Amino acid sequence: MWDVILVGILALIAGVALGFFIARRYMMSYLKKNPPINEQMLKMMMMQMGMKPSQKKINQMMSAMNKQQGK
Template identity: 55%
Template sequence: MGITIVVGVIALLVGLVGGFFAARWYMKKYFQDNPPISADMIRQMMAQMGQKPSQKKLNQLMNTMKNSQKNNK
């Protein structure tokens, strides 16, 4: 009975720690593959600041963001 409880507690702790690191790894990978800011969001932000962005400018900003994410690995 006592060993069953100890094994259960150890299994619970290992599962919690393993789950935490697995979820952390998955979320990092997800946000690297799918950045939370899209070109439409950048276009809206620039429009709110009174600028009319060209497609070339939007592409440059998106590429800069992708490159900075790759460099932060």
């Protein structure tokens, strides 16, 4: 009886630990392939579209993007 409970608890702990490390590795690889946009990337994108980016406009766009991600 106690053997079954002990094996179940150990399997649960092992599953949680394994799941954590698999999820961590997946997120690391995802962030390498798709890095979050920062101010420099936004500035380069605006320059490629033919706009002359001002710091005020960059700040507005970054705050709008952060607000959108928060939802």
